[in-house]
Amino acid sequence: MKDQAELLRQKMMQKSFQSRPYNQKAARTLAIVSGKGGVGKTNISVNLAVGLAKINKKVLLFDMDIGMGNIYHLINGNPSLSIVDFFERDFPLTQLIQAGPAGLSYIHGGSAFSSLFEWKEAYQEKWISGLQSLIAGFDFLIFDMGAGATKESLNILQAVDEVLTVTTPEPTAMTDAYSMMKFIHMRDPQKIFYLICNRVESRKEGQETAGRLGSTMHRFLNVKPIFLGTIPEDSAVRKAVKMGQPFLLSFPKAKISFSFEQIVHQYAEEPKGTFKEGSRFISKLRRFFTERGGDE
Known part of the structure; x- marks a missing residue:
């Protein structure tokens, strides 16, 4: 019965997507990265997507850790199909879309x-x-990027409108975050960067971490990431993970949820002067895939 109910729910959601009126402007595309594993990147990806969905944004979250995806664990999902079925079994992407909490896809x-x-x-x-x-x-296509770098993942990183880098105050995480942003910037000097400092003991610690990273980026690359905010260390995160739920929904009154709601609203507001023409994601992605053989 559970499988039949899930199938019915998915069919209704896909039918709703197919009948949905298109936006006049294409979705903003965002890749979420971290130079170092274990900094909470996927948890932030899920809660950012949920937060945007809560303010009535249409959000599609891609788990790009193909073959080792774990987003569904954080939203108590039970997907029967994955992105591999799109590539290897010719399922259309629309059929792979799963309905998540708060209206998230x-x-x-x-x-x-x-x-x-x-x-x-x-x-x-x-x-x-x-x-x-x-x-x-x-309104938003969000790519939770997997660990490691492949030609295909680099194409996505170059093509998206924006990149959100997640770090913690640990020196190794900061170094890896800088290396990741530098790597992307050298391939796309026009990229819009955002930065979140996770697992901070205090707001001051997070602001100092972001300040050092921002100053280094500005000094050596002449670019400064947009600092979205800090996320405090909070036991609610661990509890939410065990429950298989985003902390924004399972612990809405926790201090981490309060901080994160502010981050969501700041990101949802288009940065003035940086996102006026709409997404050029598809044309850029096609160009990067075409050039990957060394045509340049």
């Missing part, structure tokens, strides 16, 4: 595969066309 990255997923050249245009079919139906 997400696409599962797949998990527990017996062999590693490998991109094939034939997947390139298929991937671009699939994303093109979605970009006008949402």
